[in-house]
Amino acid sequence: MVEKGPGNESLRRRAQEREEAAEGSLWPVVGALLTSAVLGTAIGWFVLSRGASEMSAPSTDSDLVGNIPVASLPAAEVDQRQQLLSRLRALQVNQSWFLQLVDASLLARFPERGGRLPSDALEDAPLRQAWNDLAEEWLVRVEQFSPQLRSRLGELNNNDWQKQRQELIAQGVNGHVVEQLVTAGAKNLLQGASNTQKPAEPYLQLWYAAALRSLADLQIEMIKARASIPTVFSTRVSPGEARLISIQVPPGHRLVLGINGTPLMQMTVYGFRGDLVAERGPLRVVTLEQEAGSPVQVLVTNEGVSTGLITLSCRADQQASMSLPELDSNPLPDSATGALGQSEQPSTAPPLPSSPVRGNLDQLNPAPLAD
DSSP: OOOOOHHHHHHHHHHHHHHHHHHHHHHHHHHHHHHHHHHHHHHHHHHHHHHHHHTSOOOSHHHHTTOOOOOOSOHHHHHHHHHHHHHHHHHTOOHHHHHHHHHHHHHHHOGGGTTOOOOSSGGGHHHHHHHHHHHHHHHHHHTTSOHHHHHHTTTOOGGGGHHHHHHHHHTTOOHHHHHHHHHHHTHHHHTTSOSSSOOOTTTHHHHHHHHHHHHHTOOOEEEEOBBTBOEEEEEEEOTTOEEEEEEEOOTTEEEEEEEEOOTTEEEEEEOTTSOEEEEEEESOEEEEOGGGOSSEEEEEEEOSSSOEEEEEEEEEEEOOOOOOOOOOSSOOBOTTTOOBOOOSSOOOOOOOOOOSSOOOOSSOOSSOOOO
């Protein structure tokens, strides 16, 4: 039996103090381990969330300012969007610009939303499907460009096509006509976003790309109209493309111009200053007065799905006289009233010239215009 004494009590007290000290030093270690685990989990979730947000197409207003979207879309929609982004990466298309393009197109289709993109809510499912459909349509159009142009979409600017523009101006084409030529060639790409002028961003990137593509190998057809002798010219126009024809007109002559082709072709005629002298419309016969100047520039576009043949016939006519009829120096009196009236002799003054642009013809004769 161990006897109790002052020495034993002291030993037990020191042993107890050592145990308490050991327990006290353990708690900070446990706390540090728990803090590290919680912090590591938070960092992991943050990194994964950022990675997921970069793989998602924006569908809400919060996405546009960089917030992390709530992953509440159906699995089928998530898979469809990831496939779209994979195709964009394969085509080397700027994803940020392309998503802005689809967003702008959707908001233009549904102006009643006041600029609000669809959310992840169930009631916005039809709008999200419309967004996906538009993305597919735009992707088909973007795929038409070469890899070099596709990779530059989102970064193109007005300086990129100025070299081709200046080369055409040096050949006698008015700068306004050059822009109209590009706009005509980009009409199918722009899906009606612009009719006669350059569109705003993000559509403007497609206009620049169309300019670089259409003007790269453009050949201007040069024709000289002869006085009283028809000049006939034929060429083919590919689907979705435009053909520019420059016609030299002798001074003091008006131009009689007729073009035959398919019903899906359109023609526009510009004067030498680039002013519009014949509105855009179906192929037809027009007469242009000498005020149109020289050269006259004709823009023909093919809006069909197949290559079409056009036949152009033109002739320069002498300008008609504008002199007034001579006054009768010996008028005959009216038999009933005795008042002086018009001479019974017919006037020899020529008729006034026709209007600058004559109306459309239902049927065009492919043969040369008669004198």
